[in-house]
Amino acid sequence: MQTVNISHVAEYVDEEVKIAGWVYNKRSSGSVIFLILRDGTGFIQAVAVKGEISDGDFQTCDELTQESSVVISGKVRADKRAPGGFELAVTGIEVVQIADEYPISLKKHGVDFLMERRHLWLRTPRQTAILRIRHEVIKAIRDFFDEQGFVLIDAPILTPSACEGTTTLFSTEYFDSTAYLSQSGQLYMEAAAMALGKVYCFGPTFRAEKSKTRRHLTEFWMVEPEMAWVDLDGNLKVQEELVSYVIQRVLEEKKNELETIKRDTGRLENIKPPFPRISYDEAVEILHKCGVEFEWGNDFGGGDETVLAEQFELPVFVHRYPSSVKAFYMKPDPERPEVCLSADLLAPEGYGEIIGGGQRIDDLELLASRIKEHNLPEEAYEWYMGLRRYGSVPHSGFGLGIERFVAWICGLDHVRETIPFPRLLNRIYP
Numbered sequence: 001m002q003t004v005n006i007s008h009v010a011e012y013v014d015e016e017v018k019i020a021g022w023v024y025n026k027r028s029s030g031s032v033i034f035l036i037l038r039d040g041t042g043f044i045q046a047v048a049v050k051g052e053i054s055d056g057d058f059q060t061c062d063e064l065t066q067e068s069s070v071v072i073s074g075k076v077r078a079d080k081r082a083p084g085g086f087e088l089a090v091t092g093i094e095v096v097q098i099a100d101e102y103p104i105s106l107k108k109h110g111v112d113f114l115m116e117r118r119h120l121w122l123r124t125p126r127q128t129a130i131l132r133i134r135h136e137v138i139k140a141i142r143d144f145f146d147e148q149g150f151v152l153i154d155a156p157i158l159t160p161s162a163c164e165g166t167t168t169l170f171s172t173e174y175f176d177s178t179a180y181l182s183q184s185g186q187l188y189m190e191a192a193a194m195a196l197g198k199v200y201c202f203g204p205t206f207r208a209e210k211s212k213t214r215r216h217l218t219e220f221w222m223v224e225p226e227m228a229w230v231d232l233d234g235n236l237k238v239q240e241e242l243v244s245y246v247i248q249r250v251l252e253e254k255k256n257e258l259e260t261i262k263r264d265t266g267r268l269e270n271i272k273p274p275f276p277r278i279s280y281d282e283a284v285e286i287l288h289k290c291g292v293e294f295e296w297g298n299d300f301g302g303g304d305e306t307v308l309a310e311q312f313e314l315p316v317f318v319h320r321y322p323s324s325v326k327a328f329y330m331k332p333d334p335e336r337p338e339v340c341l342s343a344d345l346l347a348p349e350g351y352g353e354i355i356g357g358g359q360r361i362d363d364l365e366l367l368a369s370r371i372k373e374h375n376l377p378e379e380a381y382e383w384y385m386g387l388r389r390y391g392s393v394p395h396s397g398f399g400l401g402i403e404r405f406v407a408w409i410c411g412l413d414h415v416r417e418t419i420p421f422p423r424l425l426n427r428i429y430p
């Protein structure tokens with residue numbers, strides 16, 4: 001008898017098969033036991049009827065607890081009323097392990113309770129649907145860049161210097177010196193873009209963020225493309241194409257999962273380029289019109305971003321921030337040097353910034369003076385400045401945070417559910 005995945009039972013109607021999985025739920029009406037089995041590929045109802053299987057097997061079915069691991073034999077029946085359209089008429093059962101009383105029942109639990117048991121929480125239909133969507137998002141991102149001729153370059157995780165400011169660095173002993181966990185692969189992608197033209201890295205990044213918000217993790221995954229000979233405008237075009245491509249792919253490929261998590265996909269369906277673009281100055285005006293107190297020169301907070309994004313159906317680019325609120329490498333606008341050729345992409349529905357990027361300083365002297373102004377240790381950036389000594393060219397790039405993107409696509413109210421094992425200000429377990 002063949003062992004099959006639940007996702008493939010449609011190919012075995014009226015045949016006897018084995019399904020290896022876990023007991024998700026059990027109901028009994030005395031002479032009939034209904035088991036919901038899950039195997040990672042799907043869920044199926046297995047029906048055990050007294051008298052149709054051995055008394056021993058029926059007794060075993062009766063004793064199963066939630067999450068017990070089993071191999072069930074049965075005949076696949078097409079049944080319109082069954083969830084998924086099929087059920088299994090049980091003919092036999094092998095128990096692999098009877099699970100202890102499972103701490104996560106099918107009723108509601110608080111988030112802290114679930115977070116403490118994240119390794120088990122992952123087994124629920126909602127969490128597996130989110131992780132499958134995350135998988136599709138990552139795959140679609142990779143396909144997008146690969147199809148456009150970008151080369152995947154892996155950036156180091158242990159680094160000698162900061163990319164996004166020294167206040168959020170995690171440090172670690174590195175033999176006789178100190179290393180920092182990477183905040184961003186950007187500086188290395190700039191080097192790689194000078195070698196290969198169009199490159200991207202995709203990896204974990206780390207920030208000792210003291211903020212306890214719905215969009216901050218201390219370990220998150222970021223995709224960071226970098227392109228030689230591309231200016232701010234070209235950079236934004238790639239971003240809007242990428243975001244639209246990924247969303248359309250998820251809508252096509254992950255319909256069931258979006259349904260499982262009850263995502264209303266109406267607004268996602270309209271996400272197509274071009275996205276609106278407003279300057280920081282215009283953004284400040286909008287905030288003032290909406291009655292938000294905000295002083296030119298500050299950075300936007302989460303609440304400000306929500307107000308701004310609410311004015312648009314599509315994600316909106318905010319470009320030309322004051323240089324003083326952005327990282328040291330941002331190229332000043334030649335026409336107005338107090339602002340820089342940066343842009344953030346703000347997602348709708350209250351999700352806020354999902355991308356940060358911009359055009360980089362390509363002039364050696366200016367870069368050196370910025371590194372000084374930011375009090376960064378020059379020795380650690382010697383190699384980076386060297387990129388401006390040997391064939392410097394205009395270049396741009398950006399970073400898309402996977403968790404914030406997935407949170408938006410899934411309509412979640414916190415990024416913690418978008419990553420298998422979230423690392424937060426007060427959580428590093430399990």
Ligand code: NSS
Pocket residue numbers: 163164183184185186207209215216217218220222224225353354355356357358397398399400401402403404405415
């Ligand atoms: O700090 S960023 O705005 N930009 C960079 O790191 C650049 N070095 C990227 C580049 O140009 N190559 O972060 C980029 C994105 C941001 O828009 C978020 O989506 C995400 O990274 N991000 C985070 N996600 C989750 N948690 C935290 N703490 C976080 N910080 C940034």
